[in-house]
Every structure is written in C-alpha cells, then in structure tokens.
Amino acid sequence: MRTTNMPLYCEQHLQEISQQFQIYGQILHAEACKIGHINETYTATYDQGGVLVRYIHQRINQSVFRNPVGVMENVMRVTTHLRSKLQSQTARQMTRRALTIVPTRDGKAYYCDGNGEFWRTFVFVERVQSFESVQTPTQACEAGRAFGEFQALVADLPGARLHETIPDFHNTRKRFETLKRAIEEDHCNRAHSAAREIEFALKQEPWIGTLLDAHAAGEVPERITHNDTKFNNVMLDWETGRAMCVVDLDTVMPGLVHYDFGDMVRTTTSPTLEDEKDLSKVEMQMPLFQALAQGYMKAVEGFCTPAERRYLAFSGKLITYTIGIRFLADYLMGDNYFRVHRPDHNLDRCRTQFRLVESIAQQEEAMQKFVDSL
Numbered sequence: 060m061r062t063t064n065m066p067l068y069c070e071q072h073l074q075e076i077s078q079q080f081q082i083y084g085q086i087l088h089a090e091a092c093k094i095g096h097i098n099e100t101y102t103a104t105y106d107q108g109g110v111l112v113r114y115i116h117q118r119i120n121q122s123v124f125r126n127p128v129g130v131m132e133n134v135m136r137v138t139t140h141l142r143s144k145l146q147s148q149t150a151r152q153m154t155r156r157a158l159t160i161v162p163t164r165d166g167k168a169y170y171c172d173g174n175g176e177f178w179r180t181f182v183f184v185e186r187v188q189s190f191e192s193v194q195t196p197t198q199a200c201e202a203g204r205a206f207g208e209f210q211a212l213v214a215d216l217p218g219a220r221l222h223e224t225i226p227d228f229h230n231t232r233k234r235f236e237t238l239k240r241a242i243e244e245d246h247c248n249r250a251h252s253a254a255r256e257i258e259f260a261l262k263q264e265p266w267i268g269t270l271l272d273a274h275a276a277g278e279v280p281e282r283i284t285h286n287d288t289k290f291n292n293v294m295l296d297w298e299t300g301r302a303m304c305v306v307d308l309d310t311v312m313p314g315l316v317h318y319d320f321g322d323m324v325r326t327t328t329s330p331t332l333e334d335e336k337d338l339s340k341v342e343m344q345m346p347l348f349q350a351l352a353q354g355y356m357k358a359v360e361g362f363c364t365p366a367e368r369r370y371l372a373f374s375g376k377l378i379t380y381t382i383g384i385r386f387l388a389d390y391l392m393g394d395n396y397f398r399v400h401r402p403d404h405n406l407d408r409c410r411t412q413f414r415l416v417e418s419i420a421q422q423e424e425a426m427q428k429f430v431d432s433l
C-alpha cells in the first residue's frame with residue numbers, strides 16, 4: 060500500500076480499517092483529505108477485479124460527536140430514505156446523487172476499532188468537486204437547489220425523530236452564553252487581542268434570540284435539516300457544474316430551515332474564503348444572494364410557509380453571527396474545537412464572519428424584498 064502525506068502508524072491502521080468493510084478488493088493507496096475542520100477523512104484506492112475503485116474512510120471525531128452510534132443511525136436512515144426516494148423518481152447515477160454507506164463485514168454502519176474509535180466508509184463520488192468559496196451565481200444557485208432538494212427529500216422521513224447529534228447546535232443564545240463564559244474566564248489570556256470582536260459580539264445580543272422565539276411561539280416549525288450547509292459540502296459535477304449531491308450528514312437532525320439557508324448565505328454570497336484576512340474583500344453580493352435564493356426557493360416551494368420565508372434574509376445574518384461567535388469562543392478557549400492551521404486562525408475566521416454580518420445587515424431589507432418577490 061502506498062500512501063501520501065500520512066505517518067506510518069496511520070497507514071498500517073488504515074490497512075486494518077479497510078479490511079473491516081464489505082469492499083471486495085485490495086487497498087492500493089490512500090490520501091488524507093484536508094477538507095473540513097472536524098473529522099479525519101481518507102480517500103483510498105482499491106483494485107477491485109482489475110479496476111481501480113475509490114472509497115472514503117472516515118474517523119468520527121468523538122469529542123464533537125458524543126454519540127457516534129446515534130450519528131450513524133441518523134446517517135443510515137437518511138441515506139436509505141434518499142436512495143428510495145431517488146429510486147422512485149427513477150433517478151440516474153444514484154450513487155452520485157446521495158452518499159452510500161458501505162457496511163462492515165458483519166453488516167454494521169460503522170467499525171469500532173481497538174482504541175474505541177468509530178470508522179465509517181462511503182462510496183467515493185467520482186467526477187465531482189467542491190469549492191472553498193463561490194465563484195459564480197450559477198454555483199450559488201446550485202447550492203441553494205441542492206440543499207433545498209435535500210430538505211424536500213427528507214421531509215417525509217418515516218419513523219421516530221432523529222437523534223440530536225449535537226444538542227443546541229444552532230442555539231444562538233446558548234452559543235452566546237458560552238462566549239460570555241469564555242470571555243470571563245479568559246483562560247489563554249487572549250481576550251485583549253480580540254477586544255473589538257468581543258465588543259461587536261456582545262452588542263448584537265438584542266436580536267440573537269429572534270428565531271428561537273419565533274419557533275417557541277409556533278410561528279416556524281421544526282423540520283429535518285442538514286445543519287452544515289457550507290458550500291464545500293456540495294459536490295458539483297466536473298463537466299456540467301450541476302450539484303450532484305450534498306455530503307457531511309453528521310448534523311442532519313431536527314432544526315429550522317433557516318439554519319440551512321443561513322449557512323448558505325454565509326458561504327455562498329461572498330466570493331471569499333472563510334478565513335480571508337483582507338476584510339475589504341468580504342462582502343455580501345446581491346447577485347450571488349439572488350441566485351442562491353432562486354435555487355433554494357424553487358426547491359422548497361412545496362413546503363416552505365410564508366412565516367418561514369419572512370426570516371430567510373435574517374437567517375443569513377444570524378447564522379453567520381453564530382458561527383462567528385463559535386470561532387471567537389474557540390479562539391478564547393485555546394482552539395480545541397475547530398482545527399487550526401496558523402496562529403490566530405480562529406480569530407481571523409471570526410473577523411471574516413463579523414465583517415459579513417455587517418455587510419448582510421446593511422442589505423438585509425433588500426435581500427428580504429427579493430425573497431418576497433419570488
């Protein structure tokens with residue numbers, strides 16, 4: 060087995076992992092995949108009957124996902140449902156349209172290794188790519204369509220309520236409390252270098268509970284949502300640029316449609332990276348937003364209520380703010396949650412989010428007006 064950018068212990072371990080799953084081939088090589096801040100992902104190539112076939116092996120980060128069995132139950136139910144819906148629509152290229160879990164030799168959705176680590180395997184979706192930032196309105200539209208269709212497809216998932224794989228994941232009030240605690244404790248003595256960001260974060264308090272209140276008042280319903288609708292979780296066909304499928308299903312759970320739409324606004328309406336240091340480039344661009352909203356609204360028109368619509372522009376501001384304060388809290392607490400690649404990385408990410416919050420706030424009315432016109 061030949062591996063790149065990976066220590067030897069990892070290589071041997073992956074060899075062992077690969078044998079646990081129902082893959083009828085021999086592993087040839089594997090590469091660590093650097094996308095995402097949380098899980099550990101490898102792309103592995105196998106010789107299967109003389110043809111090269113690729114699979115994804117992924118280790119679940121258990122300090123983030125405390126109930127990996129629950130995560131896999133959710134992912135299994137959701138991917139099974141997606142497949143049967145696509146089948147009934149006689150969709151082509153099913154295994155490019157929805158993630159496919161490869162079970163273990165004893166039929167389970169995951170393998171728990173000797174160290175108590177949870178591993179799962181997916182069919183590798185070929186001839187697609189994802190981007191860290193949006194380049195064109197067409198891409199923004201495709202992202203909106205892909206996650207909108209995802210919500211529509213899982214809307215009738217049968218059975219019990221999904222597990223909340225991370226409780227209160229988008230509960231901005233709770234995230235705000237965590238931030239306040241991080242500021243008070245200031246364990247790493249970093250609060251002074253984030254004084255401006257802290258001031259900004261605290262100033263926004265009056266509106267951070269808006270969606271929680273609307274939900275508590277029965278105005279907007281709970282649905283099944285993806286909850287991590289970052290643009291790099293959309294796989295676009297190399298040739299056509301069409302969205303083929305969405306990935307990263309670990310946080311698919313009960314939520315509000317706004318959590319998904321909001322994170323799409325965050326990641327598809329400014330053509331900059333999440334950690335862009337030149338804040339003058341960070342800006343909510345109306346043509347990108349319009350394309351996103353068009354793609355999304357068309358896909359959800361069958362179920363999205365007028366009350367839900369009313370908060371769509373707002374949700375962009377709210378979710379961008381929420382991720383911003385999560386980066387800030389993690390910075391203050393010593394970068395334990397989000398993987399960082401340079402000093403102050405989480406602070407840079409926070410600044411970018413806050414700049415975008417300001418930009419959205421300036422255009423929020425016009426954004427909502429556009430949604431209303433659709």
Ligand code: GN1
Nearest residue numbers: 095096097123287289307310333382
């Ligand atoms: C994390 O899976 P990944 O790295 O794309 C995080 C999201 C954040 C995102 C910010 C489980 O997503 O909530 O929006 O980073 N996922 C989790 O880039 O916390």
Ligand code: MG
Nearest residue numbers: 095097287307
């Ligand atoms: Mg994720």
